[in-house]
Amino acid sequence: MDPVMRAAAVYAVLLCVFRIAGRRTLAQMTNFDFILLLIISEAVQNAMIGNDYSLTNGALVVVTLVGLDIFLSIVKQWVPALEKWLDGLPTILVDNGRLLNERMSRARVSEDDILQAAREKQGLRRMDQVKYAVLEINGGISIVPKP
Amino acid sequence: MDPSRGTAERGDLEIQEDPGYQRLFWKIQRAGWVAMALVVAAALAGMFGGGPLSRASLEDTQASWRLEYERFGRYESVQPLRLDVHPGNSRQTSVWLDRGYLADVRIDHIMPDPVREELSSDGILYVFEWRPGERPGRITLSVTFERIGLVKGRIGRTPSFTQAFSQFVYP
Numbered sequence: 001m002d003p004v005m006r007a008a009a010v011y012a013v014l015l016c017v018f019r020i021a022g023r024r025t026l027a028q029m030t031n032f033d034f035i036l037l038l039i040i041s042e043a044v045q046n047a048m049i050g051n052d053y054s055l056t057n058g059a060l061v062v063v064t065l066v067g068l069d070i071f072l073s074i075v076k077q078w079v080p081a082l083e084k085w086l087d088g089l090p091t092i093l094v095d096n097g098r099l100l101n102e103r104m105s106r107a108r109v110s111e112d113d114i115l116q117a118a119r120e121k122q123g124l125r126r127m128d129q130v131k132y133a134v135l136e137i138n139g140g141i142s143i144v145p146k147p
Numbered sequence: 148m149d150p151s152r153g154t155a156e157r158g159d160l161e162i163q164e165d166p167g168y169q170r171l172f173w174k175i176q177r178a179g180w181v182a183m184a185l186v187v188a189a190a191l192a193g194m195f196g197g198g199p200l201s202r203a204s205l206e207d208t209q210a211s212w213r214l215e216y217e218r219f220g221r222y223e224s225v226q227p228l229r230l231d232v233h234p235g236n237s238r239q240t241s242v243w244l245d246r247g248y249l250a251d252v253r254i255d256h257i258m259p260d261p262v263r264e265e266l267s268s269d270g271i272l273y274v275f276e277w278r279p280g281e282r283p284g285r286i287t288l289s290v291t292f293e294r295i296g297l298v299k300g301r302i303g304r305t306p307s308f309t310q311a312f313s314q315f316v317y318p
Contacts, residue, residue: 009318017183020180051223089165
């Protein structure tokens, strides 16, 4: 398999696996998740480079990966509907002070996670000070406090 | 509300949300997790090489040798072909592999070393010899797959008495 196909295949596999893994997998950087990211990069290195240590091979892999990234970003502009499948959409978890429990369990976000985000981002002390909590595309939780 | 930007107002929050899509996506996500678990289970069972589902064997009709091989392999990974031979009174035995198989794989290593290799138009014959009084052991050929897909081979003691085997090589 030549370098372009290897790189494209690895990119596609990683894209699918991380979409399936969900937003919280990417956002929460506990020690375990950090180790996971490091190990994954090692795991795919050989698959992308193969036995070929030439400069050309390395350059082709980089060009393919960056090219795919650019291509997808252009495609997302042409076909806006594709954006939500590739990147996801934000999800409101607390609506006007009311916890949306079913969504929280689906998104695997606990009340403690929301309280942590409230403390970190807004310095809030209690849940009833939170007006909106939104799980963003990158897995972070943003908080809109009550006035 | 601004449909052209895809945002909507929920209370006083202007946000791009699509609960229908989100529910569908979560279902697909759960199905994806099941698929990942199945892949891991299949790998443990040997579907990608190296497990109970993958191990196979071939014996020749006079049971003078037996080949153990794997049904599944992976591109550029090494796998052994193991032969147990019983050459009877003879001190020599031979293993013939067809050219088609040899074109799709690379033989990295043969243990023990053959005393000679005879090339013919349709394959290679490896000849092994044992010292008098010694019992023949196992012949191991370390094979690296150089092709993806179905790899077919023929193996036997001589070019006229061969058996077919095949291996599927994942990319």
